[in-house]
Amino acid sequence: MVVLKYGGSSVETIEKMQKIADKIIDRRKVHQKIVVVVSAMGKTTNSLIETAKKVSHNPSKREMDLLMSTGEQVSISLFAMILNEKGCEAIALTGFQAGIKTEGIHTKNKIADIDCRKIKGHLEKGKVVVVAGFQGLNDLGDITTLGRGGSDTTAVALAAKLGCTCEIYTDVSGIYSVDPRLYKDARKLSVISYEEMEEMASLGSKVMEARAVEIGHLYHVPIYVASSLEAIDGSYIKESGLQVEKRSVTGLSINENVLMITLNHVPYSSKNIAHIFMRLASASVNVDMISQTSPVSGYVNISFTTSKEDITIIDEIIDDIKEEFKGIDCLKDEDIIKLSVVGLGMRSQSGIAANIFEIFAENDIVFKQVTTSEISISYTINKDYKQKAVHAIASYFNL
C-alpha cells in the first residue's frame, strides 16, 4: 500500500493529469493498493479566494471553506474519470467521504481523526482511491479546510492511519540544502531527518509544511519528496538514526515574510514587558524572535519579529502602547529577512554560531538579531545582504 500526493501544479491541466494517471497505472505493477491525494488544479484555490473577496470584505469563514473545498472536488472527480477511462478502476472521495474528521477554526482546521473504513473497502475491491486533499468535516457537519500545506497533511495523515509510505510529488525534484533559486550549486539531500525538515519548514523552506512533517515524525511515516513529472531521484524524510548523513549543517532556509518592530525607551520592569507581549498575544500576533538591550537608566529597547500580515493589528497595538507609556519610540522594519541554518549535528558540535559570525564579519554583513534552537541558528539581516549571505554560508558549509 502507498499514498501518493500530487499538488496543484502537478494537476493544473487535463494533459498533466493524464500523464500522472499513466504514472499511477505504472505503479500498480508494484503496489496493489494505491491512495492518491490531489490538490485543486493549479491556482484554483487562489482564484476562489479572490472571487470571495469580490463579494465580501470579510467573507464568513465557514462559507469560505465550503467554497474552497470545491477546488479539490473538481480535481478528484476529473482524475478518477481519467483513471477509469484508461481502464484503471478508480473512485473519488471528498474529505468527508474519506472519513477525514477535523477540529478547530474554519480555514485553519486540524485533522482530529480519520475513519479509513470506506477507503479500505474500496482498496480491497482493487480500486485506486482518489482522495481530496486539504479538506474534511467537523463535528457540526460543516465542510472544513486545513489551511496551508493542507494536502500534504491529508496525505501524511492517511499514510499514518493506513501504515504505509507517503510520497509527495511536486514541482521541485526533492529537498535541497538551500533553495536552488538562491544558490545554484545547492545540493539535493537524498535523506533528511524529520527534525531537520521540521526546522527547515518552519524557518521558511517551502517544499513541505512543518505540520505535515510533524505528523510523519509522530507516526513514523517514511516520506519521499520528488518531482511529479521528471524521473529523477527525490529525497527521503525519515528517522534520524540510520542513514542521515552526519553533517553539522544540513540546510539553509530563508524567510522573507518578516516584520521587525523595535520599541525604544521602554520603562524597564518585568511587568511592563509582560504587559506588552500579553497585549500582542491577545490579538493573536505570532511573535518570533525577541531581543532586548540591557537596561540603561531604567529604560530598555525591545525588538521582536512577526509576519508581515500582522502589520495592521500591530499598528493599533503600538498606538495603545504609546498611550500607556509616554516617550516610547517605535520603529518598523519591513526590509529584513530571516536566515536560518539547520542541522542535527549542531546538537553535538559547538562552534557553528562562531563560524557564521566569522562569515558575516568577513563579508561585512550586519545582523540585527540572533536566536538559537537545539538544531538551528537564525539571524535577521537586511534583505540587501541576502544573496551575499546565502552564498558565503552555503559555500562554507558545502550545502
Place this chain on the structure above:
Amino acid sequence: MVVLKYGGSSVETIEKMQKIADKIIDRRKVHQKIVVVVSAMGKTTNSLIETAKKVSHNPSKREMDLLMSTGEQVSISLFAMILNEKGCEAIALTGFQAGIKTEGIHTKNKIADIDCRKIKGHLEKGKVVVVAGFQGLNDLGDITTLGRGGSDTTAVALAAKLGCTCEIYTDVSGIYSVDPRLYKDARKLSVISYEEMEEMASLGSKVMEARAVEIGHLYHVPIYVASSLEAIDGSYIKESGLQVEKRSVTGLSINENVLMITLNHVPYSSKNIAHIFMRLASASVNVDMISQTSPVSGYVNISFTTSKEDITIIDEIIDDIKEEFKGIDCLKDEDIIKLSVVGLGMRSQSGIAANIFEIFAENDIVFKQVTTSEISISYTINKDYKQKAVHAIASYFNL
C-alpha cells in the same frame, strides 16, 4: 415561512446575486423564515459536463455527480457571503448538509426524503438558509444530482416538507399560454392548475419540469413563478378547484426534440408488435406517440415518436429488427415537432379536436399523428408548419 428558488440565469454574475440578495433582504420584512434554493451560476453545469467529456468518452456517472455538484456549492457559498456582507445573517448548506436524501441512479436521482432538522434549527436562529439545488446524498454516502429541473424539485420538495409556499424566480415573467417567442400576443396566466402545468411541462413547456409540479400537486404546495429581476406579477400554480379560469384550452406547448420512426410492412401479429416495443423498452428508449395503420394483406405500418437523443440506440435496434423481419422498410423523420394544446376544460367540453382539425384544414397544415389525453391533444407536424399552426391555434382559442 417561504422557499424562494433562483435559477442559474438569475445568479450568473456576482452583480445579479447582489440584486437578488437585496430582494431577499426586502422579503424579510414579510417573512421571518426564508429558505433560498439556488442553482449553479449561469452555464456552470454545462461547462463542467464539457470538461468531463474532454477527459472521458463515458465519464463514470458517480464522479459526474461529484463534479457537477460543485457548481451549486460555489453559488451557495458566494450567495451566503453576499447576504452576510449586507448584514443579513445567512448560512449555506449543500444538499447533504440540508438533509436531502436521494435514491435512484447517478445523474438522475430522485429525492427519497428530507431531514429538515438542520434547516429548521438555522431558521429558528433567524438565519436565511441558502440551500444548494439539484443535489443530495444517497444511502452509500455518495453525492448525487437530480437531473433536469433538479433545483425546482429541491425547492418544491423543501416547501412540501416545511409546509410553506414555493416561489420560483426565473428569466421569464410567469407562465404563458404559448411561448411568447413563438406567439407575441401570448397571454400570461395568472393562475394555472397543477394538472394543466404538469401536462404542459411534460409536453414541452420549459418554464418548469413536470416532476417539480407533480411534487407540488401531491403535497398541495402553492407554487408561484415570476421574473427574478422585474417587479411584475407572475403566475400561480395551485389546486384547480378555486380560482382557475374555466377555459377549454389553457395553453399550447411545442416540443422540438422529437424523432419519428415509421416501420412499413411489418407482418401483423400482436406478438410481433409487442416484440418490437419490448426491444425498445429494454434499451430504455422512451416511446411517446404510437400510431398504426389497419392491417392490409397481413401487414401493418407502425409509427412512433421518441426523443432525438435516442437516435444511436434506435439505429441499432432497427438493424436487429430488419434482420428478424425481412422486408421491413424503415423511415426516420427528424424534421417534425409535437404541438399540444392543454386545458382542464377538455374534460367536460368535447369538440376541441374537431376545432383543431378544422384549423389545420383551413391552413393547409398536414398532421402525421394525433393522440389525446384527458386534458390535452397532441399532434406531430412538420416543423415548417410550426409558426403557422401556433398562430392559427393561439388566435382561435385566444391564448
